[in-house]
Amino acid sequence: MAKEIERAGIPVSQITSLPNIAAMANSNRIVQAHGIIHPVGDAAMAPEEERELRRSLVRKALEALQTDVEGPRLFK
Amino acid sequence: MLKPLRVVQYVNQFFGQLGGEEKAFVEPHVKEGPVGLGLATQKELGDGGQVVATVICGDNYVGEHLEEAIDIMIELMRPYKPDLVIAGPAFNAGRYGMAAGALCQAVQERLGIPAVTGMYNENPGVGLYREKVYIIETGSTSKNLPEIIHRMAKLGIKLVNKERVGKPREEGYFSHGFLVNELSDKKAPERAVDMLLAQFRGEPIEPELKLATFDQVKPAPAVKKLNEANIALVTDGGLVPQGNPDKLEWMAATKYVTIDISERDHLKGGEFYANHTGYDTSEVNDDPMRLVPLDVLRELEARGVVRKLNPTLYSTTGVATTIEYSQKIGSALAERLKADGVDAVILTST
Known part of the structure; x- marks a missing residue:
């Protein structure tokens, strides 16, 4: 799906817990998510801590969107 | 002795010896017996079969009126009561390949007989029809024509006689994408280790399952602002x-x-x-x-x-x-x- 959107010229940052699969399918801008059941959150965290986690993942995704890439790349 | 096979050959204007692009608007018509490339098919069949008719249609005509042209060609073939239709080979000719694929499918469905064609792997007809009809793989040009005709006829005869058709690689056709169960005298772990060792030795291997492939897309440019x-x-x-x-x-x-x-x-x-x-x-x-x-x-x-x-x-x-x-x-x-x-x-x- 990410690829079809990129084919249309729109960059996609994919936040996923399975970056290897995303890379195998040739998704280009990949950010490691926090976990499969909660890509950008965690019920075990305090609300403010959880929000900070989400901020940092979104920041990473935006950084990826501002980066030119040659092929699948994981942004850590 | 079996009675000789009745074969109808389909060709475009060029392989029907009418001419080149200037004859590409020729409407579908039929000629008795083998004509043009049909002669090569007749030679391959020998006494085992007879090219009873050759159907010829210009590539532009079929390109612009595909369904209509197929309808006409099917009706032109029907009176000859063929056992087998051989279409092309179309090599890398796109219009011809699309027409040959569509015609083979129509022959199978409407005349209830087998049909075989041949194409180069980049012919758009391969992607569209490989799962529905038998397409023998050819080069991009008509080099090795006798060998191609040989494979098309051999596969066609097997289909008519309802003999077992070998694997795509053995017979030279494009895989239909099916998996066929086979009994092996070796257990799976042995086969896996054999394959691994063959890779170490740099020998070719043939995986038993085709892995999914993913195409690559050029990454979209980064967001500037x-x-x-x-x-x-x-x-x-x-x-x-x-x-x-x-x-x-x-x-x-x-x-x-x-x-x-x-x-x-x-x-x-x-x-x-x-x-x-x-x-x-x-x-x-x-x-x-x-x-x-x-x-x-x-x-x-x-x-x-x-x-x-x-x-x-x-x-x-x-x-x-x-x-x-x-x-x-x-x-x-x-x-x-x-x-x-x-x-x-x-x-x-x-």
Whole structure:
């Protein structure tokens, strides 16, 4: 799906817990998510801590969107 | 001795010896016996068969009137009561290949007899018809024609006689994409180790399963100015409003759904839930922003880090979705995102 959107010229940052699969399918801008059941959150965290986690993942995704890439790349 | 096979040959204007592109508008017609390339087929068949007729049609005619041309050719063939139709080979000629593939399919379906064609692997007819008809692989030009005709005729005769057809590699046709069960005298672990050792020795191996392949897409250029960008949120985690009004599938999705977030800066549990069989959705159901980071994007929008958050959130279910549907959903979504004027996407995946 990410690829079809990129084919249309729109960059996609994919936040996923399975970056290897995303890379195998040739998704280009990949950010490691926090976990499969909660890509950008965690019920075990305090609300403010959880929000900070989400901020940092979104920041990473935006950084990826501002980066030119040659092929699948994981942004850590 | 079996009675000789009755074969009808289909050729374009060139292989029917009418001429080149200037004859490409010639309408379908039939000539008794072998003509042009049909003579090569007759030579291959020898006493075992007879090219009873040759159907000729110009490539432009068939290109512009495919269905009509196929209808006419089928009716031209019918009176000759063929046992087998040989179409082409079309090599790398696109119009000819499309016509040969369509004709073979129509012959199978409407005349109830086998048909065989031949094409180069980049002929568009291969992609369209390889799963439906037998297409012998050829080079891009008519080099090795006798060998190609030999393979087409040999496979055709097997099909007529309902003999077992060998593997694509053995017979030289494009795989139909089927898996055929076979008994092996070696157990799976032995075969796996044999294959591994062969790879160490640098020998060719033939995997028993074809692995899925993914095409590559040139990465879209980076966003130059984030503060001028419209960012869209997309998820494959199956987020839907309570009641799932657009009936998003909970697995093997065939579509995406839209969620209007223009009036929202939070997503609350109870108003939305994850309709997805592929993960434990309880945490997302309690707080959907563990899947879709709406609150953070609204913060960034308010601070001017991004110009705008797209008013529509797009959601689908990424579990047991076929590659084909993922592509369809993706390209439909891409159109929609373009129409929205979206500059970049954040996709969250479970």
